[in-house]
Amino acid sequence: MVKPTKVTNRIRALRFAAGEVTQAELAERIGVTRQTVIAIEQGRYSPSLEVAFQIARALDVPLDDVFQYPGTDQQPPRHPAPEGTASRPGPVTPNTGRTP
């Protein structure tokens, strides 16, 4: 059984924003069939990373504007800080050499 993709996209809106680029024109620019562009737009196919970048480039927008993944499109993922550096030091105050 094929799992439907969770990746969503805004290709249709971006095509119109980019001067009403047709599906056929976009397909021609990125070297796939029009049916593949339709399938991507309708969420029936997740393209390879290379085609995803080509779509973004053809529409002249960043990749994140074209494709979204549920739960990750709000904020970039946070990586845990390495051991011992969990608490970030506060603002550095100049050492004046004076005692309070």
Next chain:
Amino acid sequence: MSYDEKRAWIYAAIAASLPAVYFVTILRQLATTDATEIAYIRPMLAAIGAAMVLNIVLSIGAALFSAEDHNKTDERDTSINLYGEYRAGVVLGVAMVVPFGLTLAGADHFWIAQGMYLAFVLSALASSLMKIGVYRRGF
């Protein structure tokens, strides 16, 4: 519909129709004739040959009527083809257990040949139907 999807439909139609005609023709004779006396080799080879020729002719016809994209196979077509062929291979492997068992049991060549042909037919059907399903539903 892309050219590759049309080809999957053509393959499915051929894989369903020609073997059906063959099996009906041959197995109907079992009512009156012993299996060892049925002349099945020529009809079987004819069915296989006709399927191959028909597949080529109809694929060319589909290309002629697919002015758009008929000579273009992209990454989605390749992925779907791999998906279908992989699962068809599994079907073939499982279906081949029957003729293998018949061979070990010393069954007549007639039944072994029918079993093998049926395994190939099921594999071809599985391949094309899975591809069509993925083309329709998504991948």
